[in-house]
Amino acid sequence: MQEALRFQSAGAEPVDRADIVVQARQLRRGSEGAARGLSLTIRGLRKSFGDNEVLRSIDLHIPSGQFVAIVGRSGCGKSTLLRLVAGLDAPTAGSIAFGEEPRAQDVRVMFQEPRLLPWARVLSNVEVGLGRERSSADAQARAERALVEVGLGDKRAEWPSVLSGGQKQRVALARALVSQPRVLAFDEPLGALDALTRISMQQLLERVWRDQGFTAILVTHDVAEAVALADRVLVIEDGRIAQDVTIDLPRPRRRGSAELAALEGEILKHLLEGSEDTL
Amino acid sequence: MSLIDSLPRVGAPKLPKVDGLIPWIVPLAIVLIWQLACVTGYVPSRVLPAPTDVALAGWKLLLSGELIRNIWVSFWRASIGFVIGGGIGFAFGLANGLSQLSAKLTDTTLQMVRNIPHLALIPLVILWFGIDESAKLFLVALGVFFPIYLNTLHGIRTVDPQLIEMGRIYGMTDGELFRRVIFPGALPSIFVGLRFALGIMWLTLIVAETIAASSGLGYMAMQAREFMLIDVVVLSILIYALLGKLADSASRALERLTLSWHPAFQKK
Numbered sequence: 001m002q003e004a005l006r007f008q009s010a011g012a013e014p015v016d017r018a019d020i021v022v023q024a025r026q027l028r029r030g031s032e033g034a035a036r037g038l039s040l041t042i043r044g045l046r047k048s049f050g051d052n053e054v055l056r057s058i059d060l061h062i063p064s065g066q067f068v069a070i071v072g073r074s075g076c077g078k079s080t081l082l083r084l085v086a087g088l089d090a091p092t093a094g095s096i097a098f099g100e101e102p103r104a105q106d107v108r109v110m111f112q113e114p115r116l117l118p119w120a121r122v123l124s125n126v127e128v129g130l131g132r133e134r135s136s137a138d139a140q141a142r143a144e145r146a147l148v149e150v151g152l153g154d155k156r157a158e159w160p161s162v163l164s165g166g167q168k169q170r171v172a173l174a175r176a177l178v179s180q181p182r183v184l185a186f187d188e189p190l191g192a193l194d195a196l197t198r199i200s201m202q203q204l205l206e207r208v209w210r211d212q213g214f215t216a217i218l219v220t221h222d223v224a225e226a227v228a229l230a231d232r233v234l235v236i237e238d239g240r241i242a243q244d245v246t247i248d249l250p251r252p253r254r255r256g257s258a259e260l261a262a263l264e265g266e267i268l269k270h271l272l273e274g275s276e277d278t279l
Numbered sequence: 280m281s282l283i284d285s286l287p288r289v290g291a292p293k294l295p296k297v298d299g300l301i302p303w304i305v306p307l308a309i310v311l312i313w314q315l316a317c318v319t320g321y322v323p324s325r326v327l328p329a330p331t332d333v334a335l336a337g338w339k340l341l342l343s344g345e346l347i348r349n350i351w352v353s354f355w356r357a358s359i360g361f362v363i364g365g366g367i368g369f370a371f372g373l374a375n376g377l378s379q380l381s382a383k384l385t386d387t388t389l390q391m392v393r394n395i396p397h398l399a400l401i402p403l404v405i406l407w408f409g410i411d412e413s414a415k416l417f418l419v420a421l422g423v424f425f426p427i428y429l430n431t432l433h434g435i436r437t438v439d440p441q442l443i444e445m446g447r448i449y450g451m452t453d454g455e456l457f458r459r460v461i462f463p464g465a466l467p468s469i470f471v472g473l474r475f476a477l478g479i480m481w482l483t484l485i486v487a488e489t490i491a492a493s494s495g496l497g498y499m500a501m502q503a504r505e506f507m508l509i510d511v512v513v514l515s516i517l518i519y520a521l522l523g524k525l526a527d528s529a530s531r532a533l534e535r536l537t538l539s540w541h542p543a544f545q546k547k
Contacts, residue, residue, distance in 0.1 A: 088444065108448070115445040119463040119540040128459070131450035161542045175449075 037065035037215035038099040038106070038182040040085070045094035047080055054080045056239040057094070064099070064182075067209055067216040069226035072236035073271060079187055081236065082109070082219045086185050098183065108181035112188045114168035116160040122171055123147065123156040129175035146178035147171070150204060166197035170204070177208060184209075186218040190225065199255065202229055206252070223271070227263045228253055235267060243270055328510040333517065336510035345499070350518065353484060353495040356412065357522075360419025361480050365473075368424040372431025372472075376465070377457070382432075389428065397421045398486055410491035415484065422483035423476040430472025434465030467541065470534045477526040485519060 040062040047055040054077040062068050072078045083089045085096060086109045098107070108129070116125045126143040127134055147153050150170040160168055169189060176184055186205070190198045206229055209216050220226055226233045227247055235243035245267060249259055310330050316322045317329035324332065340346035371389065375382040397418060408414035438461050446460045488497025496515050503511035538544045 086448065088448070111441070111445075113441060115441050117442060117460065117463070119466075119538075120459070128446075128449050128451075159540045159545070161540070161545070 036180075036182060036213040039064040040183065040215060040217075041097045042085075043095050043097075045081075045084065045096065046092045047077070047084060047089065048092050054239055055084075055091075058239075058241060060234070060241065062215060062217070064215055065213050067206075067218070067229060067231045069218045069220060069230035069233045070236060071220060071223055071226045071233060071267065071271070074221065076236045077239045078219045078236050082185050082187050082217060085183075085217060106179070106181050107183040107185060108176040108179065109185045109187065110169075110172055110176045110189045112191045114160070114165075114172040116168055116171055116175075118160050120160075121156070122152065122158050122160060122163070125160060125171055126174045126178055129178040131179055133179065143174075143178055146174040149177065149208065150174045164197075166193050166201060169193060169201060173201075173204070173208070177212065180212065181214055183215045183217070186216070186220075188220055189218075191221070198225070203252075205229065210251070223264050223267050224260070227260050227267070228255060233263075233267060235270060237271075243267065325509065328513060332510045333513050336508070337514045340499075340511070340514070349494060349496050349499045350522075353488065353497070354522070356415050356488075356495065357419060357480050357484050360416045360484070361423050361476065363416065364420030364423040365427045365476055367420070368427035368472075368476075369431050369469075372428045372469075373435065376432045376435025377461075386432075389425075393425045393429075398483065401487065401490055405491050410493065414491060415487045415495075418487045419480055419483045422479040426475035426479060427469075427472045430468045430475070431465065434468030434472075435461055437468065438464035467538060470530065470538070473533075474527060474530050477530060478523065481519060481523050481526070 040060070042058055042060040045055055045058040045060075046053070058081065070078045070081065080089070084091050086107050088109070116122075117128065120128070123140070123143050126146050127139055129146070130136070130139050130142065133139065144153065144156060147156055150173050152167060152170055152174065155163065155167065155171075160171065163171065169192075172189070189205075190201050193201060202225060205216075205218075216230075218226070218229060223233075230247055233243075233245045233247060234241050235245070245263065247263060253260060313322075313327070314330045317324060317327065317332075328336075337346065371385065375386055400418070400421070404414045404417055408417060442460050442464065443456065446456045451459065484495075485497045488495040489501050492498040496518060500512050500515035503509070503515070535544055
C-alpha cells in the first residue's frame with residue numbers, strides 16, 4: 001500500500017518535476033511530508049447569518065501538514081468555520097489564505113454523511129474525487145489505488161447501497177484522497193459510526209494523513225477523538241477560539257493512555273465550565 | 280419433472296417458473312368463471328358473450344385484417360401523441376426544475392391549465408380539428424403532458440442537495456452535475472410520471488376514438504355497438520386491457536434496466 005501511494009503521488013501533480021522528487025523522497029523517508037500540505041492563515045474571520053453572529057473574529061495560523069482538531073459544543077460555529085475554509089460559504093468579513101495563494105482549489109471535504117452517488121458503482125464514486133482530472137487516462141487506476149488504500153479494493157463494482165455505514169465512509173475517504181488534496185477538512189466524518197468502526201476509521205485517518213502529509217482539519221464533538229488524532233486541539237466557544245492546546249505526544253498514540261485521558265479531561269472541564277456560564 | 284421430484288423438499292419448494300405464473304392466476308380464473316357462467320346460461324349472451332365467442336369474433340376480424348389495422352392505427356396515435364406530449368412535458372419539467380426564472384414564468388400557467396380535465400376539451404377540439412388525426416393526437420399529448428411534467432419537475436427539485444453540494448466541491452461543471460447527479464436522481468420520479476402517463480394515454484385515446492374517429496379500436500367498438508355485435512365490443516375492451524398491460528410492462532423493463540442501482544430493484 002505504501003508502494004502504491006508513493007507511485008500515486010509521483011504521478012498525480014505534473015507541476016514541477018523537482019518538487020515531485022522532493023515529495024516522493026519525503027514520503028519514502030516516512031516524514032510527515034510537510035511539503036505536500038498547504039499552510040493556512042485566517043485573519044479577522046467573521047460570519048453572521050442575519051443578526052446571528054456565528055463566528056466573531058477568528059485569527060488562526062495552521063502550519064502545513066498539521067493535524068488540527070476543532071471541538072466545541074453544538075452550535076458554537078465549528079462547522080461554519082470548516083465550511084468557510086472549504087469555500088462552501090463566503091465569510092462576512094476577514095480572509096483565509098492558503099500557502100502563497102489567496103484561494104486554493106485543492107481543499108477536499110469529508111462530511112458526516114458519505115454523500116455517495118447511489119447510482120454510481122463504488123469505483124465511479126471514487127473517480128468523482130478526481131475533479132477536472134476525471135477524464136485523464138489513468139483516472140481509473142488512481143481510483144482503484146485509493147480504494148485499495150482504504151481497504152475496499154474488492155468492493156469496486158458494488159453499488160453503495162450494499163455497503164455498511166463504515167464502508168460507505170471509507171469510500172468517501174477514498175474519494176477525498178484520490179486527488180491528493182493538500183488540505184483535507186473533515187466535518188464530523190465518524191459521528192454516525194459505531195464505537196469499534198470509529199476507532200478503526202480513526203486509525204485509518206491517521207495512517208493516510210501520515211502517508212500523504214496533507215493539512216488536516218477535523219471538526220468533531222468527541223474530545224477523545226480530537227486528542228487521539230490531532231497535533232493541536234482548538235476549542236471554539238461563542239464564535240471565538242477559547243483554547244489552543246498542543247498535543248505533543250508520540251504517535252501512534254495508545255488509546256486510553258493516562259496522558260490522553262488527562263488532556264481530554266482538561267479540555268472537557270473547560271467546555272463544561274463554559275456551558276455552566278450560559279445555562 | 281423427475282429431476283424436481285427427486286430434489287429433497289425443505290420447507291416450501293421454490294420454483295421460479297411457477298413464480299412467474301402467479302400474477303396470471305386471477306385473470307385466468309375470471310375467464311374460466313365467465314365461460315362457466317355463459318355456458319350454463321347464468322349470464323345471457325345478449326349481456327355478455329362467452330370468452331370463446333369473443334375469441335371467435337377476434338379470429339374472424341384477424342382474418343379480415345380489420346383487427347390488425349385498427350390496433351395499428353390506435354397504437355400509432357397513442358405513440359405519436361405520447362412522444363409529443365411527453366417530450367414537451369419533459370422539456371418543461373427540466374427547464375422549470377433547473378431554472379428559477381423559467382419556473383416563475385410558466386409554472387403558474389401550467390398549473391391552471393392542469394386543472395382543466397383535458398377530456399372536457401373534446402367539443403372544442405372537434406370544432407378546431409374536426410374528427411381528424413390531429414384532434415386525437417392533441418388530446419393524447421395534452422393528457423400525457425401533465426404527469427410527465429409534474430414528476431420530472433418533482434424529481435429534479437427533490438434531488439438530495441447534499442449530493443449537489445458534493446458535486447460542486449469536486450469541481451463538476453453544470454453539464455456534469457446534471458448528467459451525473461441531477462438526472463439520475465430525478466429518474467425514479469420521472470418513471471412514476473411515465474407510468475401514469477401511459478395509463479392516461481390509453482384512456483384519452485379510447486374516449487377520443489369512441490366520440491370522434493373513423494378508424495381505430497374505439498371506432499371499432501362503437502361500430503360494433505351500432506350493429507349489436509357485443510362480442511366485438513367485449514373484444515375491444517379486452518384488447519385495451521392487454522395494450523395497457525403491455526405498455527406498463529415495457530416501462531417496468533426500462534425501469535429495471537436504468538434503476539439497477541436502486542435497492543428496490545436489486546435481486547435479493
